[in-house]
Amino acid sequence: MIQTNCSLFFDPSVGNYLIEYRGPFLEEMAKIDYACGIPITEAFAVIAVNENDINRLLIDVPSIVYIDIRTMLVLQEISPSYVDNINNIKLNPYLDVSGRGVVVGIIDTGINYLNPEFMREDGTSRIITLWDQTISSNDFQDNYNMYMGKVFTNDQINLAIQASRNNEDPYAIVPSIDDVGHGTKVASIIGARGEDPDLQGVANGCDFVIVKLFQSTNFRQKILENNMTPPPVYNMSELFTAIEFLKNEFLRLNRPMVIYIGVGTTFGSHDGANLISRYILNLMNYGHLCIVIGTGNEGNAQGHVSGFIPGVNEISTQEFRISRELRNFSFSIWLQSPNRASINITSPTGESSGIIISQTGKVLTYNYVFTNTSVRISYFTPEHFTGNELINVEFTRIKPGIWRVDLIGYYIVSGRYDIWMPPSNTLPPGVEFLTPNPENTLLVPSTTMNMLSVAYLGVNNSITPTSGKGFNVNGFINPAIATTGVDILASDVNGNESTLSGASAASAIIAGACALLFEWGIIKGNDRSMSTIKIRSYLIYGSTRNPNFTYPNVDIGYGEFNLLGTFNFIARIFTNLFRESNEFNNSKIDKLKEFYKLPKKDGDKIE
Structure with missing residues (x-):
């Protein structure tokens, strides 16, 4: 069967698999009734099938080249009122960056779209689109081609907000609820507007595209069978399609985008060569796109x-x-x-x-x-x-x-x-x-090469044993950098002050910082060639390094995140570029140097 929102995708007895195919996949799937499937790209598709029927499916659908092993993903949870030097940058009148014009795509547990922190001053939503994978619907949305869930537009979200103000039911229009609360906290750290000044996010002027991931009913069932209360658990197939959705939104909107991935898994080769890592690595060929993920919380799990x-x-x-x-x-x-x-x-x-x-x-x-x-x-x-x-x-x-x-x-x-x-x-x-190795405990896909992978620090920027540790097993350097990740101030689903800790909090801070860099570089025209790899390099150049440590190291990569240090570095290297391009005049160079306390030299003048 090939229809979208096929009930098998939601069935606890059935697994959702990511597959590679070549040939008439849709035509072959249409001839069977015990599995569902839909292409996501020209090479990859998602199927829902009982494990006992996989061999039968491979015979009936010979276009399937490979079925990926199912992978269980988990959240990375364990103000930004003061984190590193973010507030200093936001107060800099010569940079004046808030993430305005930049879109942040968040793959997590959803968002409370009624929270004023995610609205503009005029009360309209900053959420451009919201794909809730958990909603069962028979409506096929041609613009999105999603096999499960439903996509809501900015207009629909605004109608729901207005309904709420009129004491009507907003969920009759947009029935999407962040029932976990993690995604709302993450979004607030990245970009809360500052309705409550204490909750103002790193990039409080950005817009959002949200994906609420579908919790795997099959994995939940397996954990329940172990007499445990299951945490939120997800399929790799749904993460893959969420990233593809955000990529398509990035191309449709034609605006710089930061993608925040809030989940990860211990399963995988940890060398950056598995399917999801290869796919993400390919996306990093796009300019104006930056992908951020935390390294997880498995450092001392002894797993x-x-x-x-x-x-x-x-x-x-x-x-x-x-x-x-x-x-x-x-x-x-x-x-x-x-x-x-x-x-x-x-x-x-x-x-x-x-x-x-x-x-x-x-x-x-x-x-x-x-x-x-x-x-x-x-x-x-x-x-x-x-x-x-x-x-x-x-x-x-x-x-x-x-x-x-x-x-x-x-x-x-x-x-x-x-x-x-x-x-x-x-x-x-x-x-x-009994003899665990805390190294190589990064969650996949934070092992992707050249990705902006983020470890987290404890109180007073101390190294914490729980943060996922590098490197990749083949020696590639992940994490790239680290930042504070304990008790970060955030907004909960009810709009109240709360905190978030773990790799998810640290990577949210970095995602917000990337939005600031995108605004400075792309929106304001100072460096229109920005991408994941370039931003990763900028942040590494600007990071703080303790002289007592060797770098890169398995705990914090190339050092502690320092956004002021990053712009300090940019100010130095762009002095020569500005001289060549004449984009900045002499007074602006002097003002930047004055702000960063850099020495002024006669050679800085543009002739």
Whole structure:
């Protein structure tokens, strides 16, 4: 089936998958009735299908080249009244930047569009479009081609605001509610107008495009089966389509855009080569577009371990603790190409699965007699996008105790491997590796190359152990920078003062700063070539570096965010550019130097 808003996309017993296709995908999908699918780009589509029907689907729809492994994403939560030097910049009369003319796209839990902080002085909304993926609707919107949810325009949001003022039901017009509150807090840190002066955001003049992500009913069901209250959890397929939606809005509006991504996952190769990272890397070829994401909160979660297999037929062992019985538990093992390994898993009772030999496409299930636990081991050799060997390990009814994983060298060059558990807030306390490695704990897709990945600092800009740590496993430098991320003042869904902590708060600050840079560079015409890579470089150049640390480092990348330092750097390098282009006159150069306390030189005069 190919209709949008197909009920299978919302079905807890069915998974939503991101797939790659070549050929007549739509025509083939139209001939089956047990799965739904719709193209998102010319190469990628989203399908909804029961896991037991995947092999059947691959036969019936041969245009499907690859089905991505389902990935569980989580939020990155753990004033901006004073953060770094943002207020100094906003008070600078010669820059006069508030993000005006810039659009910030936010992928998160939605927004309270009735909050005055997201309205202009005349009471109209600063939200240009709002895609709520959670709304089931039979209306097909030709302009957006979305397979689930509904898109609301600025006009519709304004009508809903007016209805609210007339004591009518605004949700009869725009039935979108931020029922988590995280997205509203993030948006307020980025760009609250300042109706409450204490809540004024970093880029209080920007506009918004909002995507409320659909919470995965299937992943929620799996967490409920573990007798846990599920946190908000999301599918990679919905994140992918959310980014594609924002890209299309960026092209339609023809305005500079900052994209803020509020979710991430522990699953993936952590080298920037997986599907979502490749897709985002391709988007960074667009000028006037900047993508920002936090590194997550898994730094001290003890959910990552790494090691080296010495040689062929030699063994490297890791142990992990299960604190109580879990209906569903999994982890992924990644071996850097061309390394390959066989696997043996031993239960707390000493019962062993036996050695399972590395083999392309092998899927094997072993049942432990004494614990009534089953484990399914799937080999992806090589994994489709990275070329690495991936061993996916999925347990059913896993019992408490210390479990052991033996990796036996099958083909060894460097022998490096990494194992990641699911995000810590989806597991009960005490599920952990016994010898964890806090490095390489960035959430995917913050591992994307050249992305503006943001770690966070604690009280008094101290390094905090919870922040996701670099680098990529292949040595690429992420995070790029770090900033304060604890108890950041924000507006809650009711418009009251609240706080937000974690990587999501820190990356919201940076997203707002990027909007300020875009206004200065693109809207005001000072540097029309700005992009993610260029802004990343500007922020790195301007960051504060402690002389006692070595840079880049795994905790804070190239240093602490310092927007004043960034404009200080820009003022220096643009002096020569202004001389060549004659865009700035001498008095403005002198005023910039006076503001930044830079020495004036005769050579600064434009001849």
